[in-house]
Structures are given as structure tokens and as C-alpha cells.
Amino acid sequence: MTSQATSRAAGTAAAERREQAVRAAVEQGLAGPDVPIVALLDTASIRAGAAALRAAFAAVTDAPVLHAFAVKACPLVPVLRLLLAEGLGAEVASPGELALARAAGIRPTATVLDSPAKTPAELREALALGIAVNADNPQELARLDALVSSAPSASPLGIRVNPQLGAGSIDALSTATATSKFGVALLDDGARDWVVGAYAERPWLTRLHTHSGSQGVALSLMARGVRAVYELAEEINAAVGRQQVDTIDIGGGLPVNFGSDEETPTYASYARLLKEEVPGLFDGRYGLVTEFGRSLLAKHGLVLARVEYAKSSGGRPIAVTHAGVQIAARTVYAPASWPLRIEAYDAKGRPKQGPPVAQDIAGPACFAGDLLAENRPLPLLEQGDYTGVLDTGAYYFAHHYSYNSLARPGIYGFTATADGVGFATVRDPQPIADLVEEAGGAHADALL
Ligand SMILES: *Cc1c(COP(=O)(O)O)cnc(C)c1O
Secondary structure, three states, X not given: OOHHHHHHHHHHHHHHHHHHXXXXXXXXXXXXXXXXXXXXXXXXXXXXXXXXXXXXXXXXXXXXXXXXXXXXXXXXXXXXXXXXXXXXXXXXXXXXXXXXXXXXXXXXXXXXXXXXXXXXXXXXXXXXXXXXXXXXOHHHXXXXXXXXXXXXXXXXXXXXXXXXXXXXOOHHHOOOOOOOOOOEEOOOOOHHHHHHHHHHHOOOEEXXXXXXXXXXXXXXXXXXHHHHHHHHHHHHHHHHOOOOXXXXXXXXXXXXXXXXXXXXXXXXXXXXXXXXXXXXHHOOOOEEEEOOXXXXXXXXXXXXXXXXXXXXXXXXXXXXXXXXXXXXXXHHHOOOXXXXXXXXXXXXXOEOOOOEEEEEEEOOOOOOOOEEEEEEEEEOOOOOOEEEXXXXXXXXXXXXXXXXXXXXXXXXXXXXXXXXXXXXXXXXXXXXXXXXXXXXXXXOOOOO
16 A cells, blocks of 8 residues: 555544544443533554654664654643653653653653753753753753753753744744744854854753744755754764764654544655655764654544534524533634534434534633634534544643633543443543632632
């Protein structure tokens, strides 16, 4: 099979497992009148995605590659543990994300810390643990100078650079613009010389980092970013006369297809493109780090939400469901950039039949714009039916937004085989008592 046919076949198999899981979730009471929203993760698909990532890079280089999953894409300990079992590490950007990675058992040597605002305490902890750190800017590098001279550390250290190649189609996610907040802007006056000098003065700087892709960024632009960082590494190594930069961190950012079940672009196509565009990066002189997030999880999760009411307004049918801004803030606030596929299921969790009718799919929050889709043609949803909000495994239900004090839904991993569907709890639904506590319940008199 061609790789395209393979990714299409894998997509079809995943869609079949999803249908089985939705049906079983309703049959087993994971979703129902009293549990009107639940999130599901396809365990086998997550494993397969991680394996595909490893295979894609193993096919283009013999050098060591650390695939550090960007924890922010799906900050759930059991997911991190599953990815660890598939040979992945973690890219973290806050004390919370580091704690999650550690709780999942990810070793410091498989962990990378990259945030634009690391405090002295965070840097000290990272160096004490031996976690790799990419300094974002000259002030952070000065903090590393002080730490490195005060205590020995096993941490591989580097600098994050921004090749300033331009934006993708979503401004808020474009990291490689001229004025991006991330990293040292390489094309700014004097910046390149400053970076080369910084390495020449610090033999302990052995890594170089960029993360120039994201949703909406073309692979060709990402590859140019990787080439820019490779050329800089070569320039540094030539200037110091040895292979001081021994590892290049190419970031993540593989975009995801939100339009169908097909998983494109594939890791294999990206790795092949990189090898074509930047052959020297793969000749064995450089170790590699990758930091993929969205592409490892997005297509492997969905939200199942009950239709509480089906109504009509101004002639338009509206399904009022329990999935809205609290699980899909990006889609609700920026619908043109973040459209999501929605499936219609009947009250038993079976695919809903019927001619397509343009309808609005609304969430439970109290503002008019809380819509996951407007005028979407779907079989007409009725009270007690379900919607499946697809491709929400990254940056959606794991990124709860507590508007209207809506509780976080439970998250379950499923394995769907010919023998049936098994569910494993990834995260319990949030109890209302927790919500009260988070909302200062313990300090009820504080303002009297
Ligand atoms: C967000 C982020 C990633 C992951 O990006 P995806 O688009 O989810 O693959 C990787 N590295 C850094 C530094 C990031 O900020």
C-alpha cells in the first residue's frame, strides 16, 4: 500500500473503533441523562501514533532521537505514562507540567524544559535534576551562567532561536514571525553574532532549539526553520573548531487534519522532507530532539455530549448540548480557525440516520456565541441524542475552561476489539464540591 492508502485505512479503522466505543459508552452508562458529557481516548491509536513517530525518524537517521511529547497538548498523567511506554519523553513548560511528567515516571534525561518565563527557582530545580533546558533569551542565559558556575549539572543546555521565517494561517499560533515572543530573533541586528559568541564563550552550551511549526504552518516553512537552526549549529561548530553543538531540538508543530479521519500529514512524510531539505542533520553527527504535541493526540480523542434540548429559533434548528466553550474554547472564540467535525448519534449511541439538516450545535454556557458549529448539515438532532465532537484529544477537553463553573468531564481511555469495548478511567469527572473549593469555598468569609 502507498503511505497515503495506509493512513486512509488506519483512519477508517479508527473511525470504526470510535463508533464501537460511543455505543458502548452509552450502553455502559458512561454517558447518559445524569452524565451528559464525557471524553474518550482511543488507546490503540495513541500507541500507534507514537510508534509511527519513532519509526519515521528511525527510517531517516541512526543518530539518537528523543521524542519529547509537548505536555501542554494533553496534560494527563496516564497519557504521559502511555507515551513513555511507547518510548517517548516530555517537553514541559511550567512547574505543573514538570510535576505531571515526573508523576508519569518520565526520567529527567528524557525531559526538556522550554518556557519563555522560567523563574530562578525553576531553572535551579531543572539543573539539579539534570533536565535539558533551552534558554529563551540573554537574560535567561545569564541566570544559567550563575547556576552552572555554582554547582555541577548534568543538564544539556542550549538556546532557543527564532528563524523569523514568517507566519502560518493562524496568527496566535505562529512562533516564527519577525516579532514572535519566543527565542532569540536570529535576523535581528547583531543577534546571529551574539549567539555564535555566546556558544564560543560557554563550552557547556551543546544544544540548539527552534520550534517554528504549529497548526496552520506549512511543512515547507517548518523545514526551512529546521534548516536555519542546522546552519546555525554548523556555523557555531566551525567557529569553535569542534562539534560543540551535538544535539538539535527541532520542536514540534506538525499540523493536524481536522477535516476527515485520515491522519495527514504523516510523520514519515515530514521526516522524509527534512532529510531532503537538511541532509546534514541526519548524517549521524547530531542527536535530535522533537517536541510534537497536537499531532500525537488530536485525532485520538472525542467528546460525547447529550442533546439536552432540541429547539428552533428564527427557523433554525438548534441542538442544545453539554459540550461547548468549556471543552472547546478555541473553536467557540475563533470558529474560522478551529472548525471541528461533529458526528450525530441517536439516544443509544448509534450513528444517527436521516437527511442532513442545517442546524446549530450549541453548548451549555450562558452566552450566545457558545456554538461548536453553525448551520452544520447533520441528521436532525433530537432530545436525548448525542453529539460526538471529534479530533479533540489535544488542546480541547484536557484544557478545561471553567466558564459558568461547568465541571470538568471524566476522561476514559477505550480499547475496542472484536470482543467488545473496555474503558479505563484517565480522569474522574470533577465533583461539584471540588469546584466550590477551587472557587475559594474554604475562605467564604474572607471578604467580610
Ligand atoms: C507548544 C509547543 C510544542 C508542541 O507544539 P504542537 O503544535 O502541539 O506539536 C513544542 N515545543 C514548544 C516549545 C511548544 O511551545
